[in-house]
Amino acid sequence: MSDDFAHNDNWASNWAPVYEKFNSIRGRVAEAEETATFLERYCGGGSALELGIGDGRVAVPLSERGVRVEGIDNSDSMLTLLRERSDLINAWKGDMAKFRTEQRYNLVYCAYNTLMVLVTREAQINCLRSAADALHDEGYLVLELLVPAIGGFVGGQKTTTTLVDHENTFVTADIHDPLNQNLVSSLLWFSGTSVRRLPYRVRYVYHQELDTMAECVGLKLSERWGDWTGGEFTEASKRHISVYRRAGL
Ligand SMILES: C[S@@+](CC[C@H](N)C(=O)[O-])C[C@H]1O[C@@H](n2cnc3c(N)ncnc32)[C@H](O)[C@@H]1O
Structure with a gap:
């Protein structure tokens, strides 16, 4: 794997300046209220921790509902965006693949x-283990993940146009690394006469594998x-929202 893709700072420094605009075009800013309404039901009037909190797209509306929200992110650029939006949220720099907190x-x-964005199975399981340790005995872990769409690859590569409107064109170029369940991708964002290249790498996971990983912790x-x-x-369904609790509850 090239360091270019492995390093989240690289990811975030590319994405942070356009993150809100991108999410607004994709409908993700508008959807954040729905997300917060859903999540509030699992907080029991108490506290929530967001892993990869980003600019607070979801955390800010959740905190505005009276939930005490904290968060982890490993990107200074994203944490700066969050702090510009809200002082209600305690967020710290850390790696969600291996965090420890005394809080429950x-x-x-x-x-x-x-x-x-954790590109190995081990990192994903370690993250789930840290998350489980951070829960109250009766707490909930909620994960939103897309259903992997790995059809349509020719010779291990695929190019998909995901948006064309009067101002913007989004084209995603993916290389499939099946041994590691990784997609090495770039979003090419054409706007006016300019183009922005936004690289990222992910490890896709099917919902049943996710359940097995959760059972491991x-x-x-x-x-x-x-x-x-x-x-x-x-x-x-193109995605799922999966809710986990301690086994035995
Ligand atoms: C797709 S964005 C999601 C941000 C936010 N949760 C949202 O829903 O808009 C992924 C976020 O995870 C952060 N991130 C990536 N790898 C991370 C890691 N290993 N530990 C903590 N945060 C990470 C990125 O900096 C980025 O803010």
């Missing part, structure tokens, strides 16, 4: 496919939804 939370959550699936409004998870 009603809810730990990781939205917007963020678990996938003492958690058990309690609910699975197809979106943040509580839509059903079906074979047509």
